């Protein structure tokens with residue numbers, strides 16, 4: 001049996017956390033391939049090393065003195081090395097980093113050093129081989145992850161070693177330049193490694209005992225989810241449940257490898273199993289709730305819209321031409337609404353509005369900002385009548401004004417749009433009606 005284990009930044013924030021991780025790995029000989037993140041926050045006011053690196057590099061790029069910032073980053077690693085009692089020096093590594101920063105090697109290179117250095121420490125601590133992710137994980141010139149090349153080279157490379165540490169979050173272009181995944185991307189590296197070695201399980205260790213029914217930062221101590229399907233999880237992680245990166249399921253899903261989310265601070269807890277399919281029913285009608293703030297709704301009205309063939313295409317073209325992706329498009333007989341990310345849209349809004357007028361000739365275009373989207377997800381919802389009704393009566397009782405409803409045809413999820421300021425209340429109301437009343 002082979003297990004691939006990824007440890008998040010919270011699990012590797014200090015020497016004390018490293019020791020817990022060491023115990024977990026040593027307690028099971030099948031934990032052969034380890035993917036570490038960069039050191040995360042030691043407490044809620046702390047800063048993640050990745051954020052320190054971004055800030056330090058921004059100073060370097062602006063031609064400012066960045067020595068003190070780099071020194072603070074070095075101190076984080078030295079504290080870990082000392083706490084573990086390792087005979088290891090990162091002096092040379094930091095000289096190279098300083099030189100690269102001066103030569104403006106780019107923020108991707110800068111951010112990647114967080115996992116790179118942590119990987120070197122982890123390999124020394126465990127006595128495992130260190131495999132630099134830049135030599136085994138590849139991106140094409142367009143910046144897209146090159147799955148085929150990676151799989152070939154990574155699986156060949158890992159066949160040559162019994163046990164290895166592969167830092168998360170980054171890889172390289174053909175020419176060797178470092179490129180990172182998006183934030184939280186070490187989860188993706190773990191999944192890629194698990195796929196490449198055809199692992200029996202991909203364990204993703206974090207600071208919560210698995211996926212919880214709702215975000216613990218909004219709901220106090222929500223219950224955990226024992227088993228969840230890849231599809232349900234994708235909906236939840238895409239909509240803001242940050243435990244697992246939304247793209248981390250693809251490499252393991254292809255190989256049918258289950259993911260087990262575990263807690264470094266409570267290693268005996270079973271955590272959550274993420275599987276292709278299951279006959280296990282979830283404890284509640286819903287499996288989970290997640291949501292994100294910061295959306296805009298562009299409402300487009302045109303009389304007799306329903307009879308105009310091609311109207312929807314023209315509307316979406318106005319967004320496509322401006323490089324904006326859309327989230328949801330609920331529509332009525334004479335109205336159509338396009339939900340977009342506010343931060344992507346804000347600079348281009350007037351260009352989009354004029355393109356809408358030029359392409360689709362609407363009667364009216366109106367923009368609403370500061371909206372939140374909430375996903376209520378559950379494989380059990382399909383067979384349960386009245387789920388939507390319960391959601392809306394709960395929201396009405398909580399005085400939350402529902403601005404949009406969208407139910408996917410798979411009936412796996414219901415998406416609700418509310419104003420940003422109603423976000424927490426709406427999540428609490430939905431949680432109460434489905435979970436609290438049954439607890």
Ligand SMILES: Nc1ncnc2c1ncn2[C@@H]1O[C@H](COP(=O)(O)OP(=O)(O)O)[C@@H](O)[C@H]1O
Pocket residue numbers: 007008009010011037040184205206207208210211212213214215216217240241242243244288
């Ligand atoms: N539904 C959820 N279940 C569990 N945790 C959640 C959920 N939604 C959001 N979170 C947050 O995700 C955090 C874990 O993700 P992350 O910070 O990326 O961990 P790591 O540093 O281990 O990669 C938890 O501490 C919790 O605050």
Ligand SMILES: N[C@@H](CC(=O)OP(=O)(O)O)C(=O)O
Pocket residue numbers: 007008009010037038040048050051114168169182183184185186187
């Ligand atoms: N360190 C990177 C990548 C990552 O996945 O981190 P974490 O496992 O702590 O979420 C980040 O902060 O984005």
